[in-house]
Amino acid sequence: MERPMPEDTLNTFRAGPDERGRFGDFGGRFVSETLMPLILELEGEYEKAKTDTDFWAEMEHMWKHYVGRPSPLYFAERLTDELGGAKIYFKRDELNHTGAHKINNVLGQILLARRMGKKRIIAETGAGQHGVATATVCARYGLDCVVFMGETDVERQKPNVFRMKLLGAQVVPVTSGRATLKDAMNEALRDWVTNVRDTFYCIGTVAGPHPYPAMVRDFQSIIGRETRAQMMEAEGRLPDSLVACIGGGSNAMGLFHPFLDDREVRIIGVEAGGHGVDERMEHAASLTGGRPGVLHGNRTYLLQDDDGQILEGHSISAGLDYPGIGPEHSWLHEMGRVEYVSVTDKEALEAFGLSCRTEGIIPALEPCHALAHVAKLAPTLPADHLLVMNMCGRGDKDIFTVAEALGAEM
Amino acid sequence: MSRIDARFASLKADGRAAFVTFVTAGDPDYDTSLEILRGLPGAGVDVIEIGMPFTDPMADGPSIQLAGQRALAAGQTMEKTLAMVRAFRQSDDETPIILMGYYNPIYSMGVHPFLAATKEAGADGLIVVDLPPEEDDELCIPANAAGLHFIRLATPTTDEKRLPAVLANTSGFVYYVSITGITGAAAAHADAVAPDVARIKAATDLPVCVGFGIKTPENAAAIAGIADGVVVGSAIVDRIGRGDSPTEVLGFVKSLAQGAHSV
Incomplete structure (x- = not known):
């Protein structure tokens, strides 16, 4: 017998994640206790923003006039x-x-950070596109911006490093581990744990603990x-x-x-x-x-x-x-x-x-x-x-x- | 009674704080690491945490990151870490051992095979940094069912509302992380930590041990005065990292133990 196609077993593929942040068995919130209260606060804020017409009106305005959508x-x-x-x-x-598409998401997260009263934004970057987008929107809203970037990537993406600096961001070369994107993300998480009370972590992709995968997806949709x-x-x-x-x-x-x-x-x-x-x-x-x-x-x-x-x-x-x-x-x-x-x-x-x-x-x-x-x-x-x-x-x-x-x- | 419960009961009877140490398994290599491990009880260590090396230790500062890299470079694996516990148990059946680390190497091995092997090797408890109460059904509940303590970290951001969830399903002791930060960061003052320890103790009968940033016998003594135990990791791991011999490392551990036991 043929394996049943997904459409036979599911009404929709767009309902995820569940309340635990899971897409089937994937996703979740595998973070240290220090971060957990903040992750829950972020989830609450995002749930509120999602249905707030003012939030989306500002997004639409910025998408049109600043991003060029x-x-x-x-x-x-x-x-x-x-x-x-x-x-x-x-x-x-x-x-x-x-x-690049990165700014679609950065804009949403920075508006959320402003609603949460966070004045310091951190981000990880590999090629530098997410770092540049984050530095850009932080400059636009007058927020402190720190970008973690593997030392290997700092070396091979010099123009983007200089762009971030021009935009007022501090670029921190990460030497731990193997000094690339994965290590930059580790270092951003370490910074976040240390400065959890005043810092917002602007993640550049549909990964990380819930609610990030859903939130970044919604902004990129x-x-x-x-x-x-x-x-x-x-x-x-x-x-x-x-x-x-x-x-x-x-x-x-x-x-x-x-x-x-x-x-x-x-x-x-x-x-x-x-x-x-x-x-x-x-x-x-x-x-x-x-x-x-x-x-x-x-x-x-x-x-x-x-x-x-x-x-x-x-x-x-x-x-x-x-x-x-x-x-x-x-x-x-x-x-x-x-x-x-x-x-x-x-x-x-x-x-x-x-x-x-x-x-x-x-x-x-x-x-x-x-x-x-x-x-x-x-x-x-x-x-x-x-x-x-x-x-x-x-x-x-x-x-x-x-x-x-x-x-x-x- | 488990080894952890028995150890804390006996310390309480003596009116002493527990001295808890962390070393990474296989750092700088298997044989040296086992020699240090075997010497810890004689140096005054009451409870041993053994780090399971992981490529991406997101909650650790440079000291323990480097320790993990040294161990992995020397060929340490989960199997070898469990073998170290087994070897330690041949000569010491009383000192509690807690395996500490991150979830992926455990998940990769399979939760049930890992728990069975851990229990068989003679470890007593687990601390897994990236498993908050929200993910209890991953490992915490199966670990309890297998007869292993699941020791939780409470932190300065764990507020009154969350504390009951953090304390649920946990046993052995509570590990209070004295700062918002990573291992090996600047130490919090005992005066600043005391109210948090009191807050946790009001909510549980479990012993409360304090760690993160404790580096000297004086720090250890100060924390021992306000908590049921003191945890030191990075400061010891740094000595291993700079190439101290096991005798030198254990000499330093002894000075810390004297600090922790001086109160």
């Missing part, structure tokens, strides 16, 4: 011709202020809501498939969530396959190459060894280079509602060139992963198949990495 849904005509199959649209979140309306306007119907890249998974969750109950829409998340998803573990594909565990406040799929020690991921894209993934993705993976695949560094680099050449868009290395999968998928689909890819960030920050990978002189 709605971002266009753009028909990538030359790319479509080149690939010869599905009709490809880009959701242009790389056109947002600060150059503007991407999917706009896409829905824009596609109805452009084509008079919903898209047939959605493709987005996944590190922690916030841009993907934002695009996917409003479509989860439209069963006819095929949804695909693309993880970073690094040097290939195999036993060498030189990748950042938690779902395709990891197993469930508990880290940074939630249960989710993690890259780990046989003894439960966390492994360092690898990806050419610093923004995807994280050994975990948001818990809601883990659940959607196990439910079979979203398909998760991976592409390698090499394929992502080829997609970088493809976007530059056919569309005149220099993409960030993160969405290049989504594009690399689109390049495989689109030619297999008919011309009336509507495919939306989230172009979640622009590539200015990556030109040095790309030059190095291509062996080019700048």
